[in-house]
Amino acid sequence: MTSALTAPGGAWAGSLPAATPAVQPLPGGLDELLTRQVPALVATRRHIHAHPELSGAEFETTALVHRRLTELGLRPRLLPKRNGVICDIGAGDGPLVAFRADLDALPLADDKDVDYRSTVPGVCHACGHDAHTTILLGLAPLLARLAEQGGLPGRVRLIFQPAEEVVPSGAPEVIEAGGLDGVSSIFAVHCAPQLPVGSVGVRTGPLTAASATLEVRLGGPGGHTARPHLTTDLVDLLGRVAVDLPAQLARRMDPRWPVSVVWGAIHAGVASNAIPSEGYLRGTVRSLHREAWQDAGEIIAKLVPDLVSGTGAEVEVAYLRGFPPVVNDKYATDVISAAAARALGHENVFEAEISMGGEDFSYYLEQVPGSMIRLGVAPPGATAQCDTHQPGFDIDERSIEYGVRVLAHTALAALDAPPPGSGATGGGR
Structure with a gap:
């Protein structure tokens, strides 16, 4: 060969x-x-x-x-x-x-x-x-x-x-x-x-690789961008989850089973001066190891609430397993x-x-x-x-x-x- x-x-x-x-x-x-x-x-x-x-x-x-x-x-x-x-x-x-x-x-x-x-x-x-x-x-x-x-x-x-x-x-x-x-x-x-x-x-x-789809939905009271302290600033939170989740997941997984998290969609709000009341992240989770594919969903479901803890945001996590690795x-x-x-x-x-x-x-x-x-x-x-x-x-x-x-x-x-x-x-x- x-x-x-x-x-x-x-x-x-x-x-x-x-x-x-x-x-x-x-x-x-x-x-x-x-x-x-x-x-x-x-x-x-x-x-x-x-x-x-x-x-x-x-x-x-x-x-x-x-x-x-x-x-x-x-x-x-x-x-x-x-x-x-x-x-x-x-x-x-x-x-x-x-x-x-x-x-x-x-x-x-x-x-x-x-x-x-x-x-x-x-x-x-x-x-x-x-x-x-x-x-x-x-x-x-x-x-x-x-x-x-x-x-x-x-x-x-x-x-x-x-x-x-x-x-x-x-x-x-x-x-x-x-x-x-x-x-x-x-x-x-x-x-x-x-x-x-x-x-x-x-x-x-x-x-x-083994594959899965991931969706993270956040909700909370929105409001005027002039008064973010009266809201749950979901745009900021979604940005933090997008950056921190892949890094933190790597710390929680067995290092022998690396996992790739890549976001394909992020959405929240339409107006520049209004903090939205809901938003979401969508992406994929991939690994060459079946064990990681099986374990990642449960770890992510616990990790996302930890990342937004204390903000008052409502959290929904959907992890749908796709295919095992070939x-x-x-x-x-x-x-x-x-x-x-x-x-x-x-x-x-x-x-x-x-x-x-x-x-x-x-x-x-x-x-x-x-x-x-x-x-x-x-x-x-x-x-x-x-x-x-x-x-x-x-x-x-x-x-x-x-x-x-x-x-x-x-x-x-x-x-x-x-x-x-x-x-x-x-x-x-």
């Missing part, structure tokens, strides 16, 4: 990774099949991008996925709310390997000047879920072909999950619907604009790393940086071994980086073919070498 090379400012600059003798073909003529379907996959991704759906409302995207899988002769089943799909490929008693894609878009405007720009005002696929979905749709015919040829040493489950971007999210719904029943390992890719197209980032252990299993990461090297060449497999973002793929990893990797989507020569969750986010669409190729190699490797202690045995090819 090599380290990612970056240009000044963190943006990658270079050319498309060239094929090397280390790149291995897929069996059964699958490379030719994949090459033929690439234009259709790009068209599918653009259609999904142009017709995004918010979390929990992914009905048309689900219908498209269900239709495409059915056309392959597969038997996909809808989730209970009919906004997600689970589809098994292959048969027999061999191991069962799962792959997950997320379907939902974000409540953001699409600022790109492209033909496939979002047609839904205020909704945009700004996190790459359209690409994730398309990659699994591209994987399905390859595995179906291999199963028909008798070359699939086990079964593969494709999970098209709703509501990754919200809390509560869709992963627990999938698990409740039996999405992990019998699964020996699970894998996923996530678009990474920090990496060049044709490369991936892999990491054992923590990949993303912690990649070593076995699974070794499998997908080796598969990516076969698909793209060893020189294009980088060590991924830890992200403080949240990802509900973590719920699956608490049940079975698995690994999420970063899929490079930055175009060659890129000098400016448009991150995910930004209105201008887009991908180099060649990443779709690379993603399919990596997951196809991963499926075969994971079926041949199931996790130790899983009770499954590989079929041997």
